[in-house]
Amino acid sequence: MTNPLPLALHLLPLHSSPTPQRAAAALGAMAGDLDDPIAKMADANAIPAAALPHLAWSWSTDYWRDEWPEHRKRQVTLEQPAFHWMKGSIPADRMACAYADAVLISYHLPRDGFMIGRSPTREDHERWLNSLPEIRIYPLPPRTTRTPPLAGAIGRHPVFGGPAMQQAKGTSISGMALPIVEIGPNDLYGEDAFRLRGCARGKYGSIRAYWHDPATASRKKVEEKDGDGPVYEIPELFQDEAEAQAAVKGQRNNSDREEEKLSLTVVGKETRQAEAKLNVSRIDRDADGEWSIDSITHNFIGSTIYTNNIEAVRKEKK
Known part of the structure; x- marks a missing residue:
C-alpha cells in the first residue's frame, strides 16, 4: 500500500503501519485550514495594515512616512532585506532616493584598479591635488529649534559646501525644481502671523x-x-x-533692486524648503503675490503644535 502522506510532511517511522499514516494525512489536511496569526505577522503582504510600522521597524527600515498609502508601505517593507543586502552600492542609493521621492541624477566613483609604473614626483602629486574639487565645511550656529531632517530621516543632518554646488533660486542643490509653497489666510497661525517691510539697498x-x-x-x-x-x-x-x-x-x-521682506508664521508643513517659490494670496493687498523663501524654521511647541516661521524676499526694480 502506498504511503498516503509524503515523507517530508510527517515524522512517522518509515515502516509505520497504514493506520497512523492515514491519521497523519487527515490531520495534515486539517492543519492546512488553520489560521496562523504568527506567520501573518511576519508576512508584509498578509500583516494587518495597523501593524505594518512594527514589521518595518523589526527589519530596520531607515525611511518611513505615516502618510504613505498602504500599498507603498507594504512594498517598502518587502524590499528591506534586499535593500540592506545592497547597502553601499549604486542600486541601494537609487532605492534610498526613491523612498524620499527623489531621483539619483549622477554619481562619481573613486578610481579603483591596479597599475604598474614609476612613482609620482612631487610635482605630479601637487598637480593631482590641484585637479580635485575643493570642499569647504562651515560651522553651523547652535540650533534653537528641532528641525525634521530630510522630512523623516532620523538623526542625520547632512551639510555640503563647495563652489561646484551653486544653487539656482527655486531649485534643489541637484537642480530639480522645488515645490511651490502656497499660503492663504487659513494657513496663518497666531495674532502676529505676518509682517511686511521694505528696505532699499545702498549702491x-x-x-x-x-x-x-x-x-x-x-x-x-x-x-x-x-x-x-x-x-x-x-x-x-x-x-x-x-x-x-x-x-x-x-x-x-x-x-540695483529694492528688496521687500515678508515674515510669516504658519501652520507647519515639513515639505517646505528654503529657496522655494512662495505664493501668498488673500492675506494682504501688499503682501499677496510671488516671493522667494529666504529661510524657514520648523518649530515644535509642546507635543501637538507644529509651526513654520518663513522669511521671504521680493525684489522689484527701482
Whole structure:
C-alpha cells in the first residue's frame, strides 16, 4: 500500500503501519485550514495594515512616512532585506532616493584598479591635488529649534559646501525644481502671523569676487567698479574666472533692486524648503503675490503644535 502522506510532511517511522499514516494525512489536511496569526505577522503582504510600522521597524527600515498609502508601505517593507543586502552600492542609493521621492541624477566613483609604473614626483602629486574639487565645511550656529531632517530621516543632518554646488533660486542643490509653497489666510497661525517691510539697498561702488587659479595655486581677483561707494566682496571662492565674473554681475544686478521682506508664521508643513517659490494670496493687498523663501524654521511647541516661521524676499526694480 502506498504511503498516503509524503515523507517530508510527517515524522512517522518509515515502516509505520497504514493506520497512523492515514491519521497523519487527515490531520495534515486539517492543519492546512488553520489560521496562523504568527506567520501573518511576519508576512508584509498578509500583516494587518495597523501593524505594518512594527514589521518595518523589526527589519530596520531607515525611511518611513505615516502618510504613505498602504500599498507603498507594504512594498517598502518587502524590499528591506534586499535593500540592506545592497547597502553601499549604486542600486541601494537609487532605492534610498526613491523612498524620499527623489531621483539619483549622477554619481562619481573613486578610481579603483591596479597599475604598474614609476612613482609620482612631487610635482605630479601637487598637480593631482590641484585637479580635485575643493570642499569647504562651515560651522553651523547652535540650533534653537528641532528641525525634521530630510522630512523623516532620523538623526542625520547632512551639510555640503563647495563652489561646484551653486544653487539656482527655486531649485534643489541637484537642480530639480522645488515645490511651490502656497499660503492663504487659513494657513496663518497666531495674532502676529505676518509682517511686511521694505528696505532699499545702498549702491556699491565696487564688487569683487575671487577665483582659484590651479596653474599658479593662487587666488585671483575679479572686480567691477561703478563710481564711488562701498566695496562689496563676495565670500565664496570660485573655480574659474568666468564663474567669478558671473557672480559679480549677478551681485551688481541685485544691488540695483529694492528688496521687500515678508515674515510669516504658519501652520507647519515639513515639505517646505528654503529657496522655494512662495505664493501668498488673500492675506494682504501688499503682501499677496510671488516671493522667494529666504529661510524657514520648523518649530515644535509642546507635543501637538507644529509651526513654520518663513522669511521671504521680493525684489522689484527701482
